[in-house]
Amino acid sequence: MNKQATPPQSFYPPSRRLMGPGPTDISPRVLAAMSRPTLGHLDPDFIDMTEDLKQMLQQAFKTENSYTIPLSSPASAAMEAAIINILEPGEKIIVCRNGVFGMRMSDIIERAGGEVVAVDDEWGKTIDLQKVEDAIKQHPDAIALAFVYAETSTGVRSDAAALAKMARTADMLSIVDCVTALGGIDLRVDEWGLDLVYSGSQKCLAAPPGLAPMTINERALKKIASRSTKVQSWFLDFNLLGGYFQGSDANKGGSKKRAYHHTAPINSLYALHESLVVLLEEGLDASFKRHQLMHLALEAGLSAMGIELTVDKEWRLPQLNSVGLPDSVDDAAVRSHLLKEHSLEIGAGLGASAGKIWRIGLMGYGARQENVFHCLTALEDALANQGFVLTAGKALPAARKVLTNK
């Protein structure tokens, strides 16, 4: 306790343009939804809203899974939930690791008493299917294959459909991290046979951070039902969460009675609901197309400045662009200039790529022309400020050309 505490003061955040790895820019429409009057979590109107929300999540995930819920926690808790609900001590999971989040999966598995079979790829490269095939052959007793569809730490996409098919063929479950994917690139949970899938609210859905949409199919629920031990976590137990978000099947005649579990984050759910309305109004395909177009415009503008994306073209995520730093540029100075002079946030590299790349997000509401233009002009200014003035003025026309020739 600070004895000389100043009187408490309200906080008024500056208005930033968020073009990092998430949270992304949130539209005024979604922010407004968040501040509507709070309801009780057992209020019939609130329950109707969550039913509606779950149906929209099913559409966004392209699934008919009835177990499709918004977890009341950040996506990293959803990652943990997906793993610990199917894993029993001593069981094996094959984990593809080509970035931060594959590493995190390993940590979670080990803490839960599981065994990790690691398939490592270079950070910034996609997952090598052959290596995974080999690991599956060597470890046919593994219960699951875990991988990240859209690696937020590197901006790399993996071949989720192929990976899930391998898992299915070997009678393993697939655990698929779609945190940065959902709403930004094609994702077909049912068609691709993805078994346990989770995402986050603050990426391409463009709602404030804090919630994790999840969907789990019957194959995964069957494995959970066959457990001989209780799930180690009370808070993340899918049986209890199912009773809360879906109600009990005991009462088949009418509306299902929900079993109290925790108090849902009502206002955050309003925001997630509204972000899904926005997404479905636009349409999934239109959203994917917009993300791709803005990505190409950004790429063209950066390229005109002599800056290149670092990920192989085939595996680039349009919503998260890994950008190579020009030689000898001061990473922190540029990002600080962008923040202070332009109120613009971009992301730094993580781990091994710190100081080597920037991560520029174009997610959800943030994937729009004014953001591309602002980012390019601000970056030009920041680089000029560092003495890199070679290509000033060329970025915007190059980006505009992409946008007008779409």
Place this chain on the structure above:
Amino acid sequence: MNKQATPPQSFYPPSRRLMGPGPTDISPRVLAAMSRPTLGHLDPDFIDMTEDLKQMLQQAFKTENSYTIPLSSPASAAMEAAIINILEPGEKIIVCRNGVFGMRMSDIIERAGGEVVAVDDEWGKTIDLQKVEDAIKQHPDAIALAFVYAETSTGVRSDAAALAKMARTADMLSIVDCVTALGGIDLRVDEWGLDLVYSGSQKCLAAPPGLAPMTINERALKKIASRSTKVQSWFLDFNLLGGYFQGSDANKGGSKKRAYHHTAPINSLYALHESLVVLLEEGLDASFKRHQLMHLALEAGLSAMGIELTVDKEWRLPQLNSVGLPDSVDDAAVRSHLLKEHSLEIGAGLGASAGKIWRIGLMGYGARQENVFHCLTALEDALANQGFVLTAGKALPAARKVLTNK
């Protein structure tokens, strides 16, 4: 996926008066804070805001613990975090159970491989200190004593100071559930020697649900540091959370560098911050006094209607009033009438007390005269609608008398 899905529609909640066990009424001021522009979770302005928030939490908890953080999850996750961070498999915890939340603690301990020593009291009664003393004597090897200071399921207070002292004397840690307590009744974390303490945003702090303020002292951190096993949960590991919310001590010279863990729920934290500003502007003592006064006014009004509180006077929580249902009244019909005709939510009984009590919350912004009056008049109307008309018109004058004679 519903093939005949209607076009997505925005959700506009009705405006309720929330007088159940939480979430409580949220002030427009706090709702407005929640919809301010989202910042990145590594933005210097956001970090300054969380520092400010942590300092206000220290004041609210009356503690100098530097480990005082807003957990990015509901309070039930905080309960789990408090337990699993200190518990190693095979260790014992003594759990006081006189309501839902003591039971939940047991479940969490068992899932984590711990042993529960249960001290059971009747639901609706306070915790019997002698029984706890006996359990401590019989199980001197227990590592902790866990109890609920303010039982939300029954409206009962326990003697937190005495219980914590017993634990300390026996060299056990205390785990103290203060979900419904914080901001509503006296709570002195340091003076009483409470070791692991957690609360929720949606009770007497009157912020939207979803966050759990926690404070942990050096004694507890020492036990955590001495673990021979990793904490079973990655998401709830206090070591990792400390690195995220407090930064690393490695960099002692300047501002501490925060280690990325998860993406904090930015906008929910704005709301929690503002709710703490509101609380500290009023002052803790003034807030406790207001809760007590509104409680007495409600009690007087109910009593004039022939309805009595069920908890022993000494152990009543002013912020959560357990009210005995008049004989033969239809519980569900009354609550439904209140909701439909008066847009007023009160809580039902849980478990054994379902159908026997109502739980009327007077928490934070909800603990004000207009709420007391509205509740009394609406309840009178609902009971009249059921044929209970004996005392109509007497409730308000009785409540007003308490308020004017304060």
